[in-house]
Amino acid sequence: MTFTPDRGIEIRTGKALLEKPELAAHLSTITSLWAQMVTLLEEILGLLAGVDAITAMRLYTAIENDGAKQAMLRALAEDKLPDNLQAELNAIFKWIREHGSSRNVVAHGVWGVSPQYPDALFYTDVREWLNWRGTVNFAEHSLDAIHLMEIMRRWPDAVGYRKDDFERTENEILKMIDRVEVFRRDVDSFLSP
Numbered sequence: 001m002t003f004t005p006d007r008g009i010e011i012r013t014g015k016a017l018l019e020k021p022e023l024a025a026h027l028s029t030i031t032s033l034w035a036q037m038v039t040l041l042e043e044i045l046g047l048l049a050g051v052d053a054i055t056a057m058r059l060y061t062a063i064e065n066d067g068a069k070q071a072m073l074r075a076l077a078e079d080k081l082p083d084n085l086q087a088e089l090n091a092i093f094k095w096i097r098e099h100g101s102s103r104n105v106v107a108h109g110v111w112g113v114s115p116q117y118p119d120a121l122f123y124t125d126v127r128e129w130l131n132w133r134g135t136v137n138f139a140e141h142s143l144d145a146i147h148l149m150e151i152m153r154r155w156p157d158a159v160g161y162r163k164d165d166f167e168r169t170e171n172e173i174l175k176m177i178d179r180v181e182v183f184r185r186d187v188d189s190f191l192s193p
Helices: 014-019 021-049 053-062 066-080 083-108 126-133 149-154 163-191
Strands: 110-114 117-124 159-162
Touching (some): 021 117
Antiparallel strands (some): 117 159
């Protein structure tokens, strides 16, 4: 389980992640797995809209709001799919809403390492990081040399992640990729009997 580190620990960011390549690789893995799931959703859009994969990808990525993307797919599904497949699409979207924050933490967080916790990476919200950066006189400190003891006192929401935390997230996404792939095949079978 993720954990809250002791206050006042030293956390280094930036290239310090390279000190923990085995853990840092999980950040890329989670982001990549999520992108794979999104690609399947783009393929489903293509099937429902009757367009090729490239056009479907362009349509999907042209819409920046996830709610609007889901609304577009739902509208097409309502016109083209039976109730059971519409229900599965809604279940997939529910899972995405409930688990999307796991991906967002990875993709949009500031990550660091601490010598006090050699088996963990630490996440901090990028908005808090920006607030903290506004309090530092960078003329007196180099970015790589800044130690974040003060930030830990001000960030009660700093979270430590160990290997099993990352692997749990990866496994959840992998299960959903399998589910979305089955759904994609079911949609394809239904639309092209």
